[in-house]
Amino acid sequence: MGRLLEVENLTVSFRTDEGLITPVQGVSFGVDAGRTLGIVGESGSGKSVSTKAVMRLLPVSARIGDQSCIAFTDRDGARIDVHALRPGARALRRLRGGEIGMIFQEPMASFSPVYTIGNQIMETIRLHKGLRGAAARDLAVEMLTKVGISNPAARVDQYPHELSGGMRQRAMIALALSAGPRLLIADEPTTALDVTIQAQVLDLMAGLQRDLGMAMIFITHDLGVIAQVADEVAVMYLGTIVEQGPVRQLLKTPAHPYTQGLIAAIPRLDRIDNRLTPVPGEIPSPSARPSGCPFRSRCAQAILGVCDRTPPPLTRLGGGQSVRCHLHDRARAVA
Amino acid sequence: MVRFLAERSFGMIVTLFMVSVMVFFIMELPPGDFAERYAFRKFSGTGVTITPADIAAIRAELGLDQPAVVRYFDWISGIVLRGDFGQAYAFDTSVNNVIGQKVWLTLGLLFATLIITYLISVPIGIYAAVRRGGAADYGLTLFSYLGLALPNFLLALVLLYFANLWFGASVGGLFSAEYAEAPWSAAKLWDLMKHMWLPALVLGWSAMAYQIQTVRATMSDEIGKLNVTAARARGVPETRLLLKYPARLALNPVVSTIGFDVNRIFSELPIVAAVLGLTELGDLLLKSFLDLDMNVAGAILLMLTVVIVVMNFVSDLLLAWLDPRIRLGG
Structure with missing residues (x-):
């Protein structure tokens, strides 16, 4: 039996008035049962689009590449080729909500x-x-209890506008978990919440994941959050995964200049006198993707004549860490 | 919910009172004295000489010499307590006799129009939004622009022509000749319905076109919302999903404008009725104004405005049922 979810070479394009744009290009990731994959990236890096593709939630204008493969192993051990399912197919409806639960940024x-x-x-x-x-109804009340909502028997009959933001996100988690999915996709679930509520919700999710033994894909732009929840992490930039690996190793020895930049940009209380070092520049639009390495327009270490010519190949660094960067490719070539 | 109902009911009663005062004020407005006209009509050509004293006597007999406040309360209490709209002077009979059946036919036509309007516009609007950008969407949009642009009486003439051509139906009037004077029966009702759909379609035409646009716009907005994606992500089948989530909210603007639609339909009623040869209230209203028969005019005006106020109330209730944020004051 393979991994719970395996995404191979996923490419997503949209037909727009300005022509074809490709916000996700050749992305591969996977998650094992009971484990957590964190996906980090700025807005527009394609992290939400990738996970929406897994749920087949993209708008009709989206096209998934022919080489792409999304495979999910369901609770009976059957391998489902998600991309090949008919829209409206029973298997797809079972997958949505039943096998994979999803929570969103805006509760x-x-x-x-x-x-x-x-x-x-x-x-x-x-x-x-x-x-x-x-x-x-009893199960709904039980789920609300499980996510720590007080007086769940009354809350169950309330409307969303009667609940606070943190409460709503807890209720959303209860909803997503009520069918006992084996994978939970959380798309920036704590971004819209206050910091203190954020910590509570993260805590809750970690606890529930342990109790229910489900896998999780946690999308965020916050590496600090990833460090708390994830086992493995994929760093996305402009529609590609630039670096991937076990979370501790990756945070300790980031190989890609972008990952290094993200880590440097995390505010730290023990260095309060230091100014924050943001990653310079802005993420380019997917319709104006730089040639060669997508990050080269913001990279201080870009090699002229290399990085702007060819896209960097995947380089394995050992310990499960891999990176797409010419710096490491060249180092290997020299060695 | 109880509080919401009480508030809205109170609001409606206050509005109804103010409306009745305004109607009475309008009844008082026309210049000229009905007593003089009445005397002239009754005694002209009879050789009888009318003195100012005779006119004063007629005035006293009709109660026209009372102060306006007294006459208002006489008038309104007659209506509210006994359903009596007073005397139709020009016809020498009670207003109830003059208006009688026409009220019910007009109301019937109004509701038929509303029902046809919403039965047609809501599904079309939803369909156009779901198939946004498709051929069906463009076709329906074009159709509804045509609906907005075409004057109703013109449409009435065109439809009259084609209905005659295709169905050979006598589309004039609300009844076939054999039922016009017959007592009510199932057959007569059926006959009425057969005659009513065409005027209802014509009357609802512009409201329909407008509501298609409204439903399509709201539905398009709602379909793109996160709560719809979230429902899809929990495996809700597509048709049920569309009807349960975005379609329910797409009904909001329709429901909240029922009152406007009633108003629009009433305004278009006289001219469409004239073209289609319907004997209904609009005609009578004009005639009673010309005759300065203010009790008849007032009764018609009052009933039209009451229908609008009541329909607004109904639309408030429906809105509260559709959207809990309204009834819970959220």
Whole structure:
């Protein structure tokens, strides 16, 4: 049996009025049962698009490349080729919510304002657990209890606007987990929350993951959060994964200049007198991708005549860490 | 919810009171004295000489010499307590007799129009939004622009022509000849419905075109929202998802403008009715104004405005049912 989720060479393009843009280009990642993959990157790096592709949630204008493969192993051990599923197929509906749960950045916007949170949680339960009526309601209340919502029997009948932001995100987690998915995709789940609430929610998610033994893909732009939750991390830049590896090793010995820059940009309390060092420049638009290495326009160590000519190949560094950077490629070539 | 109901009901009653005062004020506005006209009509050609004293007597008999406040309360209490709209002077009978069945036919036509309008515009608007950018969307959009641009009476004439050509139907009037004077029966009702759909379609035409645009725009907005993606991500089947989440909210602007639609339909009623040869209230309203028969005019005006106020109330209630944020004051 392979990995729980295996994404191979994923390319996503959109047809727009300005022509074809490709926000995700040849991305490969995977996650094992019970483990957590963190995906880090700035906005526009393609991290949300990649995970939406896994759930087939991209708009109709999106095209997934022919070479791409998204394979998920379901609870019966069957390998599902997600990309090949018909839209509206039963297997796809079972996958969504049943096998893979998803939570989003905006807890307010992810609930419909005109139904109670209980209604929306019970919808998931009815669809995937086959429970109805009082049994569905009991499970919904149980899930709300599990995510630490006080007075869940009353909360279940409340509307999203009656709950606070942190409370809503907890309810969203309860919803996503109510069908007992084996993978949870969390798309910046704490970004819209206050810092103290953020820590609580992260804590909660880590605890639930341990208890339920599910895998998690955690998307964030915050390396500090990744350090807390992830086992493995993939750093995305402009639609490609520039560096990937076990989280401790990668944070200790970052190989890619972009990863190094991200780590340098984390505010640290023990060096309060130091000024923050941001990564210079801005992420280019996917329609104006630089030739060669996508990061070269912001890279201080770019090698003229190399980095602007050929895209860097994948270089394995040992210990499961890999990087796409000519600096390491050249080092190997010299050695 | 109880508080919401109480508030809205109170608001409606206050509005109804103010509307009735305004209607009464309008009834008082026209220059000229009905007593004089009444005397002239009744006694001209009879050789009887009318003295100012006779006119004063008629005035006293009709109660026209009372102060306005007294007459208002006489008038409104008659309506509210006994359903009596007073005397139609020009016809020498009660207003209830003059208006009678026409009120019910007009209301029937109004509701038929509303139902046809929403039955057609809501599904089309939703469909166009779901298939946004497709051939069906462009076709329907074009159709609805045509609806907005075309005057109703012109459409009435065109439809009249084609309905005659294709169905050979006598589209004038609300009843076939054999049912016009017949007592109510299932067959007569069916006959009425057969005659009503065309005027209802014509009357609803511009409201339909407008609502298609509204539903399409709101639906397009709602479809793109995160809560729809979130519902999709929990495996809700697509059709159910569209109906449960975005479509329910797309109904909001439609429901909240029911009152406007009623108003629009009433404004277009007289001219469309004239073209289609319907004998309904619009005609009677004009005639009663010309005759300065203010009790008839007032009764019609009052009923039209009451319908609009009540429909606004209904639309408030429906809106509260559709969107809990409104009834819970969120």
